[in-house]
Amino acid sequence: MTSAERLRAKGLRATRPRVVVLDVLDAARASHEHLPVAQIAERARVKLPTVSTQAVYDCLDALTGAGLARGIEPAGHPARFEARVGDNHHHLVCRDCGRTVDVDCTLGHAPCLAPSDTAGFAVEEAEVVFWGRCPECRSQRS
Ligand SMILES: [Zn+2]
Ligand SMILES: [Zn+2]
Known part of the structure; x- marks a missing residue:
């Protein structure tokens, strides 16, 4: 389309x-x-x-x-x-430059993570951000 x-x-x-x-x-x-x-x-x-x-x-x-x-x-x-939507994927984000990289969902459907206590919520999705430093920013630091 x-x-x-x-x-x-x-x-x-x-x-x-x-x-x-x-x-x-x-x-x-x-x-x-x-x-x-x-x-x-x-x-x-x-x-x-x-x-x-x-x-x-x-x-x-x-x-x-x-x-x-x-x-x-x-x-x-x-x-x-x-434009990558609907697959419940997650992201790695660089603290220094903000570069954002996809991480596939571990299960392939939402929610792929469950909180230890849902507090009565019906959990629909989990949006995970892994924070760190990308290879370029790491090499600039060393
Ligand atoms: Zn970076
Ligand atoms: Zn993405």
């Missing part, structure tokens, strides 16, 4: 900015990238020079709301977005 078809399948209007932003996220998915908004806007402008950063935010809101994209908000770093 094209990006436009995927948008329509979710009941969204396939506006040019939405199509372009979804294309950017799909391309980033192929290279396993998780992009901050500034970088998404930069890449979107290659195809659509007039798109504003605010418009990109609005597109990301619509895409995440429709389940076509996912946002990760590691504490202390700008949010990052990806």
